[in-house]
Amino acid sequence: xxxxxxxxxxxxRLKRKSLSELQYILRDAKAAIKxxxxxxxxxxxxxxxxxxxxxxxxxxxLACQKGDR
Numbered sequence: 001x002x003x004x005x006x007x008x009x010x011x012x013r014l015k016r017k018s019l020s021e022l023q024y025i026l027r028d029a030k031a032a033i034k035x036x037x038x039x040x041x042x043x044x045x046x047x048x049x050x051x052x053x054x055x056x057x058x059x060x061x062l063a064c065q066k067g068d069r
Contacts, residue, residue: 003040005047014055026052 014022029045029052036042 003044005044005051007047010048011051011055014051017055019056019059022052022056026056 017025026049029048032039032045033042033049
């Protein structure tokens, strides 16, 4: 049994999260993988970490672009 992430919808939903919510998701997913690296949800958590990091980086780039003006 494997749990799969919604690769289209999940990143869109992250755009509505606050930075503190993103950081919480990131810590939680990392802890889950550390606790059970071979668990059936490990791939899901890895995808979650990737998408959260992408969203945080997207926001940083936007902030830098706005600061350049």
